Amino acid sequence: MPDVSARSATLRDQFARHVAWTSDTPLGLTVERAEGPFLYLDDGRRIIDFISGIAVSSLGHRHPRVVEAIKQQVDRHLHVMVYGEFIQRPQVAFASLLAAQLPPPLQVVYFTMSGTEANEGALKLAKKYTGRTRLIGFERSYHGDTHGSLSVTGRAVYQDPFRPLLPDVTFLPFDDLAALSAIDEETACVITEPIQGEGGIRVPSERWMRALRQRCTEVGALLIFDEIQTGFGRTGRLFAFETFGVVPDVLTLAKAMGGGMPLGAFVSSPEIMATLRTDPPLSHVTTFGGHPVSCAAAHAALSVLLEERLPARAAEIGQRIRRTLRHPLIREVRGRGAMLGMELVRRDVTERVVGRCLERGVLLGWTLHSDTLVRLAPPLSIPLDVLDEALSIILDELNREEREQDEG
Numbered sequence: 001m002p003d004v005s006a007r008s009a010t011l012r013d014q015f016a017r018h019v020a021w022t023s024d025t026p027l028g029l030t031v032e033r034a035e036g037p038f039l040y041l042d043d044g045r046r047i048i049d050f051i052s053g054i055a056v057s058s059l060g061h062r063h064p065r066v067v068e069a070i071k072q073q074v075d076r077h078l079h080v081m082v083y084g085e086f087i088q089r090p091q092v093a094f095a096s097l098l099a100a101q102l103p104p105p106l107q108v109v110y111f112t113m114s115g116t117e118a119n120e121g122a123l124k125l126a127k128k129y130t131g132r133t134r135l136i137g138f139e140r141s142y143h144g145d146t147h148g149s150l151s152v153t154g155r156a157v158y159q160d161p162f163r164p165l166l167p168d169v170t171f172l173p174f175d176d177l178a179a180l181s182a183i184d185e186e187t188a189c190v191i192t193e194p195i196q197g198e199g200g201i202r203v204p205s206e207r208w209m210r211a212l213r214q215r216c217t218e219v220g221a222l223l224i225f226d227e228i229q230t231g232f233g234r235t236g237r238l239f240a241f242e243t244f245g246v247v248p249d250v251l252t253l254a255k256a257m258g259g260g261m262p263l264g265a266f267v268s269s270p271e272i273m274a275t276l277r278t279d280p281p282l283s284h285v286t287t288f289g290g291h292p293v294s295c296a297a298a299h300a301a302l303s304v305l306l307e308e309r310l311p312a313r314a315a316e317i318g319q320r321i322r323r324t325l326r327h328p329l330i331r332e333v334r335g336r337g338a339m340l341g342m343e344l345v346r347r348d349v350t351e352r353v354v355g356r357c358l359e360r361g362v363l364l365g366w367t368l369h370s371d372t373l374v375r376l377a378p379p380l381s382i383p384l385d386v387l388d389e390a391l392s393i394i395l396d397e398l399n400r401e402e403r404e405q406d407e408g
């Protein structure tokens with residue numbers, strides 16, 4: 001029997017040779033187990049997960065109700081038919097529970113497997129429903145990495161290697177009232193995150209959000225809210241659009257929805273969603289969308305989220321984080337609820353602090369579009385003593401950085 005470290009070395013070697021990487025510097029931690037707010041590594045270390053698998057594990061890892069729902073569904077059936085043909089109890093139960101949380105027009109759920117696939121469906125729905133082709137997105141937005149979603153993602157550095165992308169896409173500056181006049185009668189849809197996540201945790205003004213809604217209504221363009229990252233309690237309400245007092249025509253969801261299982265959805269009105277049934281029938285289909293095990297997990301996860309009032313808890317822990325994280329090396333802590341970004345003064349400081357926090361057992365994250373912003377997105381269920389432990393390690397490392405700067 002090889003010892004533990006030899007086994008780990010073999011695993012790392014196979015990871016390097018056979019599993020595709022997305023950068024030259026993956027974190028490369030070997031996770032043995034995850035429970036609540038903790039990840040447990042092969043070397044025995046316990047890590048506080050302060051990014052929740054990028055806003056997925058809002059209930060913490062392996063919530064017992066979610067695990068139980070998965071087990072029960074596994075014992076009944078796995079995949080049985082392409083999405084939309086059979087009546088599958090977990091899909092119906094979850095769609096009904098979700099619809100009950102949403103305002104009246106948003107009552108029909110089209111299930112997918114991921115966030116980007118939800119946005120693909122929403123864009124196609126808007127084009128077919130309006131008969132228009134023009135798509136409008138915002139600078140520094142992120143909507144996913146498949147061709148359609150990437151086409152409306154507002155960062156050229158991620159688009160350029162893959163051109164040509166979809167034609168007839170216009171980008172407007174985010175949170176800019178004057179720019180909204182570019183939304184016109186040729187526009188099929190406008191897609192935006194209510195709070196930009198990868199773009200640097202940017203919260204727009206309520207005034208702008210209302211004007212955006214009004215402009216879309218005026219010209220007959222569908223308004224799509226991508227709540228893939230903001231949804232399911234992360235920002236202090238079940239959905240971020242509630243905090244702005246506007247309702248989109250289409251809502252896209254994923255990440256935390258599946259309670260740790262892969263699941264996405266786009267949600268719209270009965271009238272708009274009916275577009276995908278005809279001319280031709282089956283004009284948008286997916287094999288695995290709304291997998292029954294994922295839907296069973298999602299039903300349990302949403303039930304727990306509501307029963308344990310986790311959206312309100314997101315607001316509480318967000319306030320606690322903001323109160324605690326005050327330091328000369330922090331420029332700003334911004335965001336809503338427990339979707340926060342801590343902007344540090346410089347890139348090298350950010351890299352060192354994030355690296356040292358990880359060595360001391362706190363996993364912090366980055367956002368795709370910024371070098372100085374640290375993502376803070378702990379599970380909404382994180383116990384206060386664990387939250388405080390993580391915050392004191394972060395502050396400790398900021399103090400150390402300051403000391404070293406003074407000395408150096």
Ligand code: PMP
Pocket residue numbers: 054114115116117142143144145193197198226227228229254255
């Ligand atoms: N939209 C937003 C706002 C996201 O944050 C993400 C993922 N970071 C996506 C879409 C894409 O989701 P997925 O990775 O599941 O395709």
